[in-house]
Amino acid sequence: MSIGSDRRTITYAQAWREILAVRDRLVAAKVAEDGVALLFMPQGWDALAYYFGAIAHGCTASFMPSPSPKQDADLYWASHVKLMARITPAALITTAAHEEQMRRNGLLVENCVMVQAAPITAEDATGAGDQEVAAALMSRRDRLPILQHSSGTTGLKKGVMLSNDAILTQVESYAKAIAATPDDIMVSWLPLYHDMGLVACSLTPMILGQTIVLLDPFEWVARPGTLLEAISRHRGTLCWLPNFAFDHLARSVDISRLDAGLNTMRAFINCSEPCHALTFRRFAQTFAPIGLPETALQVCYAMAETTFAVTQTSTERPPMTVTVDRVSLHEKGLVIPAPTSPDSIELLSAGTPIEGTTVAILSDDGQPVPDGVVGEVSIRSSCLFSGYYRLPEETAQRLNGADYRSRDRGFIWNGELFVLGRMDDLVIVAGRNFHAAEIESVLNGVSGLKPGRNVVFGNINAERGTSDLVVVAETVNTEDAAPASDGYRGLRQSVRHAIFQTLGIYPAEVKLVETGWLIKTTSGKIERGRNAQKFLHEKSQPAAGRV
Amino acid sequence: MTMADDKFQTLCAVIAEELGADKALFGPETTAEDIDGWDSISHASVIMAVERAFSIRFDDEEIYGFANVGAMYDRVRALTAA
Structure with a gap:
């Protein structure tokens, strides 16, 4: 058994x-x-060593994303000040490169210690400390060793508190659902600050004693084929990916230039954003010639608030699909099976609840609805979180005793859960969650845009297998809303720059419009849903003056 | 038009095609910030398309380090001259 990468x-x-x-x-x-203890460290075993070392010391540990090389580091760290004031961490564990930047931007709050995560040498690692005390402390079931943070950088970031009891229950139940054994070999490029990267790809395999192969996320994005080569070289059996990653692999990897076979794989598990049947078909067509087993493409529905998995498809057979009438589904919330046509949509099952978890679909007034009716996915689980760290109101809104209201829309069909998307303003782009309100607050600081007169939403991009982030914003000067103008181009670049520097993501589309374009409620609130519809309607119309 | 210009135009055409963008938007100073849809994921596809078009391979470390299209062009020129 081992943990590591090729390095x-x-x-x-x-x-x-x-x-x-x-x-x-x-x-x-x-x-x-x-x-x-908040850890801002690059991917790799050292990060996990510091993470578990903090837990062994008695801390509650949390991985946090570091700025990407192209982000303005000062801006990035400064946006964390509010978060630090709420969390009041005891330790910031980071690299020498970040330490000075974090100090300069006021992240070191009172009673917080900055720990430079120097590499661990063979001399350090004698294990001379009291091992029994550390082991007992790490495994005490009532402890809260983990804070799993949501995306974002401002005060909106929420820390999901997870107990050892929830984690160990999850690992036991989920291992049964995927028939995991210590012989499995897990290969992952997923960042450790992401719940899928941490819980599914690090904690679970470590608790089960599996072999873990970790790749660097940046390297994987640039060279997606490295994941398949690592699977082939290490005889991998399990791999979790968000939906977009299946498309990225299928689109980018040329199997004729790849020296890899996938015949050892038991499951590629699609998780953390809505999963698409079309994506699986593309992936299967591309990689069947190099040994991808027919039963290897599977689906999991998971979230940090339930430690990880809620439901999982069987690893014994391909996941169930159902083709339904699109209008009935989207406008009436009803599942009506239909033949394949432009008016129908094929949906992919997320499977059945893991042991100790049940799922109900609720109407807007919180009442259970029959199978085949769309509603909110409500979860009762023995691995639920213990609340959002220092956010009692947000906890009360979502956690009702043993029930968690997911804000995801879905339905039950033939005993399996199908998940459609979000009810709230969360936009999931390439497996990362962003609150539209947080992005809108960034836009309010862009000079040339009217503060408070903008809207952000996700638009499904079938080719990329994820949502595109779309921005529509009203300009101060009418001439800047003319697409051919220099003002438009400059302002659009400012919008992309501001969002990337704060959140590390570029919007896929930025539309600048004149004052009055955005639809408001009678109370003056900008309606995200109606403005998204208006944007899509205008986009579908031929440009004026063209046939 | 010189051969170097030709190569630059080819590079712009390859990037524009991969991103589904108008080739006229591209020049030496163009960055990802200027083009809708150019993010870290589509950038990987851009890199692979450029590598295929010119039969080259960038070093892994430099893939996310190009300051702009002009810098990528300089590298393409160096690799194709080798």
């Missing part, structure tokens, strides 16, 4: 010694034992 491979015994060495460092640095 460094270590055994579990060595991993444990390094975790204890990190714990000793945190003791020496006088990090408060019961505080929150």
